[in-house]
Amino acid sequence: MVIIDGLDKRYGNQGADVSALVDINLKIEEGEFICLLGPSGCGKSTLLKIVAGLIPATHGRMSIDGKAVDGPGPDRAVVFQDYALFPWMTVRDNVEFGLRARGRSAKERREIADGLLKTVGLADFAARFPHHLSGGMKQRVSIARALAVNPSLLLMDEPFGALDAQTRETLQDELLRIWREYKKTVIFVTHSIEEALYLSDRIVVMTARPGRIKQVIAVSEPRPRDMTSEAMGRLQREVRGVLGEEINRAAQLEQADMMAGA
Template structure:
């Protein structure tokens, strides 16, 4: 799957005035690529993700998937939000099966897929537990397993680890990379953490403060697994940090 964000702008009407959230954003994401959208709060990165997901219309421009304009939600796209969104009355297994059931898959087949994913995300033995019986990291694992159940070609993630403690967040980052390597979906991942972006991404798209534009795209050509204490890692963090602090007028236009 090839994703193309084509000259996207987004304007909101607030109390009779127009607020420009995104300003002429263009971006291409290739199949199997891991791209992070990095920026301060309010820069429009989550808005851009929602437009890519088909959950929010663009005011100008559009989204192309494999050369075709996106209208509504694409069947090969799945979104994971910071809030895991699990159904509290469903067990781990039933939550993972949910999207498969919604697509009309037979019970035996969806149970087989869900059971395999439970193993994949390290939750064997918790199949019959309910969300309130799990830790935050475990609930997010269930959310990711549910997202992967339909084998999406494009996985969109909006700060999925933002509410986790540092140790759990680090473990989930490593787990996500392991799952991505196995499934090879294209991933667009929103974060405001520079270290998280450098740890995860093939490319980091640094967005300017509102109105959101692409200030710079940083290629992260470090081998995985990445060592956050290495000189090369720290160098990439420095580049991203300097970009975030560079005045908008000095950044290359998107």
């Protein structure tokens, strides 16, 4: 369980503080799939990095299973949009990286890595290097590497954002299959309403900067979801209406910034 209580994040900017996140309060149950959705610059990735322990909050508290978060930990793993694979390592060595850092034996590392590569459909590519792989295959390796350390919380920062539509849909289904199999809690950042509706149990819609939680929308339709159904259509219109207000406000803020700097 993740509990975020009164979390703020401010950055210093030439002597003036800039607020990125304001009064974030959220409770995420074990095994939930949560999507963070909001306009560009609203602090979605910042919130994810705070949960990961990569950057500190300015104010507020956050805990995972009752323990305060004060830095990175083995209970969390991050999957980034740009894959972040080591180009000089083979696919298998990339998946084994976190296990090696934790002192696992070569035999254990090999068994875990090969098992996960089979899970993500890349068993035949274990000895290849990242430059031999497509974007979708690289992201499968990133997911396998994240799962290798057996985190309770999987944090995903627009992992499919750079992929073509067909590959993206395939990996969405793969991710849901892996989520069901490994029973992880997932926090997933996206710009796509359709992706959030297809994947998540709840969608956390954030405001234009500074980022606040505007609304949390439950998606209770059974999986696999038919995005053309009447129920999903209603949900899509609801989410689009809530998010559209903030996209418009973000555009107004950007225009005001440009005029102020002119």
